[in-house]
Amino acid sequence: MKNQVVKLLSQALEQLAADDVVPREGVPAPVVERARETRHGDYACNIAMVLAKIARARPRELAEKLVAALPQNQLVEKVEVAGPGFINFYLRRDAYHQLVPQAIEQGYEFGRSGIGQGRRIQVEFVSANPTGPLHVGHGRGAAYGAVVADLLEAVGFSVHREYYVNDAGRQMDILAASVWLRYLELCDQEIVFPSNGYKGDYIWDIAATLHREHGEAYLHPAAELFQDIPVDEPAGGDKERHIDALIARSKLLLGDNRYRYVFELALNVILDDIRDDLELFGVNYEEWYSERSLTESGAVNKAIERLRNLDHVYQKSGALWFRSTAFGDEKDRVVVRENGQHTYFAADIAYHMDKLERGFERVIDVWGADHHGYVPRVKAALQAMGDDPTRLDVLLVQFANLYRGGEKVQMSTRSGSFVTLRELRKEVGRDAARFFYVMRKCEQHLDFDLDLAKSSSSDNPVYYVQYAHARICSVLRQASEKGIGMEPSAGVENLDRLTEEHEQALFTALSRYGELVESSAINKEPHQLCQYLRELANDFHTYYNAHQFLVEDENLRDARIKLVLAVKQVLRNGLNLLGVSAPESM
RNA sequence: GCGCCCGUAGCUCAGUGGAUUAGAGUACCGCCCUCCGAAGGCGGUGGUCACAGGUUCGAGUCCUGUCGGGCGCGCCA
Numbered sequence A: 001m002k003n004q005v006v007k008l009l010s011q012a013l014e015q016l017a018a019d020d021v022v023p024r025e026g027v028p029a030p031v032v033e034r035a036r037e038t039r040h041g042d043y044a045c046n047i048a049m050v051l052a053k054i055a056r057a058r059p060r061e062l063a064e065k066l067v068a069a070l071p072q073n074q075l076v077e078k079v080e081v082a083g084p085g086f087i088n089f090y091l092r093r094d095a096y097h098q099l100v101p102q103a104i105e106q107g108y109e110f111g112r113s114g115i116g117q118g119r120r121i122q123v124e125f126v127s128a129n130p131t132g133p134l135h136v137g138h139g140r141g142a143a144y145g146a147v148v149a150d151l152l153e154a155v156g157f158s159v160h161r162e163y164y165v166n167d168a169g170r171q172m173d174i175l176a177a178s179v180w181l182r183y184l185e186l187c188d189q190e191i192v193f194p195s196n197g198y199k200g201d202y203i204w205d206i207a208a209t210l211h212r213e214h215g216e217a218y219l220h221p222a223a224e225l226f227q228d229i230p231v232d233e234p235a236g237g238d239k240e241r242h243i244d245a246l247i248a249r250s251k252l253l254l255g256d257n258r259y260r261y262v263f264e265l266a267l268n269v270i271l272d273d274i275r276d277d278l279e280l281f282g283v284n285y286e287e288w289y290s291e292r293s294l295t296e297s298g299a300v301n302k303a304i305e306r307l308r309n310l311d312h313v314y315q316k317s318g319a320l321w322f323r324s325t326a327f328g329d330e331k332d333r334v335v336v337r338e339n340g341q342h343t344y345f346a347a348d349i350a351y352h353m354d355k356l357e358r359g360f361e362r363v364i365d366v367w368g369a370d371h372h373g374y375v376p377r378v379k380a381a382l383q384a385m386g387d388d389p390t391r392l393d394v395l396l397v398q399f400a401n402l403y404r405g406g407e408k409v410q411m412s413t414r415s416g417s418f419v420t421l422r423e424l425r426k427e428v429g430r431d432a433a434r435f436f437y438v439m440r441k442c443e444q445h446l447d448f449d450l451d452l453a454k455s456s457s458s459d460n461p462v463y464y465v466q467y468a469h470a471r472i473c474s475v476l477r478q479a480s481e482k483g484i485g486m487e488p489s490a491g492v493e494n495l496d497r498l499t500e501e502h503e504q505a506l507f508t509a510l511s512r513y514g515e516l517v518e519s520s521a522i523n524k525e526p527h528q529l530c531q532y533l534r535e536l537a538n539d540f541h542t543y544y545n546a547h548q549f550l551v552e553d554e555n556l557r558d559a560r561i562k563l564v565l566a567v568k569q570v571l572r573n574g575l576n577l578l579g580v581s582a583p584e585s586m
Numbered sequence B: 001g002c003g004c005c006c007g008u009a010g011c012u013c014a015g016u017g018g019a020u021u022a023g024a025g026u027a028c029c030g031c032c033c034u035c036c037g038a039a040g041g042c043g044g045u046g047g048u049c050a051c052a053g054g055u056u057c058g059a060g061u062c063c064u065g066u067c068g069g070g071c072g073c074g075c076c077a
Helices: A002-018 A046-055 A059-069 A093-097 A099-111 A137-154 A168-184 A201-214 A222-226 A239-281 A291-296 A299-310 A345-355 A371-382 A421-428 A430-438 A450-454 A460-483 A502-522 A526-546 A554-578
Strands: A031-035 A043-047 A076-082 A086-091 A120-124 A158-165 A288-289 A313-316 A318-322 A333-336 A364-369 A394-396 A401-403 A447-450
Touching: A002 A043, A002 A059, A002 A371, A031 A076, A031 A299, A043 A401, A046 A059, A046 A086, A046 A299, A059 A076, A059 A086, A086 A093, A093 A099, A093 A401, A093 A502, A099 A288, A099 A554, A120 A137, A120 A460, A137 A345, A137 A364, A137 A394, A137 A421, A137 A430, A137 A502, A137 A526, A137 A554, A168 A201, A201 A239, A222 A318, A239 A291, A239 A421, A288 A291, A291 A299, A291 A401, A299 A313, A299 A345, A318 A371, A333 A345, A333 A502, A345 A371, A371 A394, A401 A450, A421 A430, A421 A450, A430 A447, A430 A526, A430 A554, A447 A450, A460 A526, A460 A554, A502 A554, A526 A554
Parallel strands: A120 A158, A120 A364, A158 A288, A364 A394, A401 A447
Antiparallel strands: A031 A043, A043 A086, A076 A086, A313 A318, A318 A333
């Protein structure tokens, strides 16, 4: 409906341009907003005030001329010029009535649109290192990325969801070494576990699997392993040097094949766990993209070569540097280390280059806000390559703090006392977790109140919205028990009987849904949808409280059932986009 | 120190490409169950939009600065 109003205004503007009332060039597209108050009609436009200066006319006079130039339309009841020059549109009631049969007939499709025109867009999210289970911080990125992807799909983009698997690099070596050390402990070797190793219980589990399936085939005396290794931090040494030496020794003692086996075992166990975890969280991907494949296919070297050919790299103190400062970064960055290994950043350059080469028109990365310093260098790399860095959109998700009993839950990765996503899901359930995670805009810190998320009360927004849906289902059950025809009449007949204030509010709410999905998607702001669903649920509960639906008057009853069916469909669709279920009863 | 993000009611937050009188929820106070789910609803109290300038016909919204909070500034990932 909004788009139609915009169209009318655009036509009027063209007319005025033809009449030389406004210039032909430099006229912005009219912005139509929903009127905040009902007495200002349904939609309002400020274009007359915006144009006043360039058209050298008084805003009100310009507004009057625009109104006079508006084409006839069956949607619009009347148009008024108000205040300093707003053009207020009052729509005919039956324009709203159409929405009810539309929602019921279109079902799942209602509110979706094609504005994306099938353009290909990639959303990469979570991409946590497979060195341990996902924790609650990853959960927010998972929920947010998944909803943004679904929203974009809902407005007609062709969405490709991707998880970048960091299955190469030093962290993975530390993981493999950690597993092997635990394994040696299971073989009764005396080990002082490195302070920089992975200490979680899941490491023991993987080591136990290795031990169970291969006995002592991977056993080497601890003395051999620790001989001449630089001391660890607690002993006054450097923890990084200590663990790097342990990794090198592990590779030497185990040999390529056995080391590879331990490495792969650890990677696969953890990756399977992450996959499973995300799936249970309702988060699915089109592709799991391996970092290692970039190295193996030569893509990383290719990227570095490309930079070299373009003269964007230089050699300094044994390392190869990318001159990112030439593209707005704070300092230059190393791509190949002194030891000949490429950096994570080098792989990331190759990865992003690959994304654009795969033909995605736009690429979205969802990162934790702690990585924000990384954005300029990735964009710099794309620009250096001759790509358009604005095709990449990095969305930074702030941390989530958990609260239990009004107290902040202390979390620390170091001590291993973090809460896993799995635990969170178990505690509050998938629905509440998904909803709470996207309830705030992503750049806002999130206070996640565990008690609230679990509570069965109207204070809990998820509960409140789901309850509205369940309540409608309950009404419909009542209707069928009373033998009232469950098939409401098709079309818009009887809907003109719905003249109550609460009913008008629901019509308005229904008409907003499509606009809302669109704006949530375009702005990548799922919280708008959360907010809307709360309002819709509130409008419904208010209505429910004020009026009986299953009344004697058949026509009125038919109309009310239809309206409520439409509301039910919108609640369902909205919750579905958020990855939250719409229960029939609770 | 530099960079990015945030600062709206006691608390948690909305406030869309700038606009007509700043909104929810919670908390607090007061009402409402012979009635489709009271797991609910209705009403009320509560705000110099951190502060100071600037742009504009108009600023919570845009610009600059200050203050407060978070995060980042590795040949880590």
